[in-house]
Amino acid sequence: MLSIKNLVHVYGNGTKALDDVSLEVPTGMFGLLGPNGAGKSTLMRSIATLQTPTSGSIDFDGIDVIKDPDLLRRTLGYLPQDFGVYPRVSAYDMLDHMAVLKGVASGKDRKATVESLLQQVNLWPVRNKALAGFSGGMRQRFGIAQALIGNPKLIIVDEPTAGLDPEERNRFLNLLAEIADNVVIILSTHIVEDVADLCPRMAVLAGGKIQRQGAPLELIREMEGRVWRKTIDKEALKEARDRYDVISTRLFAGKTVIHVLSDRRPGEGFEPVAGGLEDVYFATLTASRKVPA
Numbered sequence: 224m225l226s227i228k229n230l231v232h233v234y235g236n237g238t239k240a241l242d243d244v245s246l247e248v249p250t251g252m253f254g255l256l257g258p259n260g261a262g263k264s265t266l267m268r269s270i271a272t273l274q275t276p277t278s279g280s281i282d283f284d285g286i287d288v289i290k291d292p293d294l295l296r297r298t299l300g301y302l303p304q305d306f307g308v309y310p311r312v313s314a315y316d317m318l319d320h321m322a323v324l325k326g327v328a329s330g331k332d333r334k335a336t337v338e339s340l341l342q343q344v345n346l347w348p349v350r351n352k353a354l355a356g357f358s359g360g361m362r363q364r365f366g367i368a369q370a371l372i373g374n375p376k377l378i379i380v381d382e383p384t385a386g387l388d389p390e391e392r393n394r395f396l397n398l399l400a401e402i403a404d405n406v407v408i409i410l411s412t413h414i415v416e417d418v419a420d421l422c423p424r425m426a427v428l429a430g431g432k433i434q435r436q437g438a439p440l441e442l443i444r445e446m447e448g449r450v451w452r453k454t455i456d457k458e459a460l461k462e463a464r465d466r467y468d469v470i471s472t473r474l475f476a477g478k479t480v481i482h483v484l485s486d487r488r489p490g491e492g493f494e495p496v497a498g499g500l501e502d503v504y505f506a507t508l509t510a511s512r513k514v515p516a
């Protein structure tokens with residue numbers, strides 16, 4: 224269990240990226256959903272011991288993460304948002320090198336580790352190819368392989384599916400689902416479907432604050448009967464926004480489809496829709512913007 228209490232992070236320029244964040248993250252897959260600039264990477268980097276928060280505490284299975292970062296690093300796997308350079312070395316050699324850095328000293332252990340990880344992430348057939356020539360999906364699978372060296376109990380993946388095509392995304396998410404037994408995996412993303420597809424627990428972070436948390440299905444159930452849809456001309460959007468609690472808009476066949484949150488039918492031409500996680504997310508963001516800072 225990962226337990227975060229009252230975490231605050233203020234950058235040198237005065238930006239308060241985390242504002243009293245408290246979270247309990249159980250074993251399994253946990254989705255941290257938030258728009259760009261919400262503070263997700265700041266939170267991920269704080270948990271991964273890459274930066275020290277201004278105040279607050281992080282505890283993982285009895286390890287005081289802020290006081291004892293080295294202890295956490297032994298049981299941590301991290302796939303950063305930006306994995307950085309992809310050198311002209313083969314996947315095999317790079318993974319072997321990273322295993323050395325992570326302290327897998329014996330050559331025999333390393334061979335076993337590297338081989339089994341390459342198989343697990345389905346990169347065995349291309350193990351001798353240079354990482355520089357890998358596709359986005361292959362790179363992310365390599366990223367997971369390196370994160371899994373040393374059997375970590377806490378795995379952090381920061382926006383891993385951004386830029387992947389649907390097939391690669393699927394493959395990547397399936398891989399995450401397979402390793403989620405007995406470990407804590409935090410998936411930070413701005414893609415609602417990533418969370419809907421595979422996270423039994425989630426939180427929405429916006430403006431540095433946790434706006435909502437719970438099980439996606441429960442959060443969706445809480446909105447039952449409160450989401451309404453109407454198709455309007457795009458010229459009517461401004462008026463609709465003034466009149467209703469519009470949580471999302473999208474174009475469909477040249478018209479604008481709005482989703483409105485309301486306890487009863489908001490007006491003429493509205494039909495009820497079964498809300499999804501996207502509605503939960505957008506409603507949460509809309510509500511968070513209304514709160515004066």
Ligand SMILES: Nc1ncnc2c1ncn2[C@@H]1O[C@H](COP(=O)(O)OP(=O)(O)OP(=O)(O)O)[C@@H](O)[C@H]1O
Pocket residue numbers: 234235236238239240257258259260261262263264265266
């Ligand atoms: N090193 C830094 N110095 C100053 N401000 C920063 C720094 N890093 C991030 N910020 C600011 O902190 C806030 C949160 O940024 P963060 O990168 O954590 O958000 P995010 O949710 O990960 O967004 P994104 O998906 O765009 O990376 C933003 O306002 C950002 O501009």
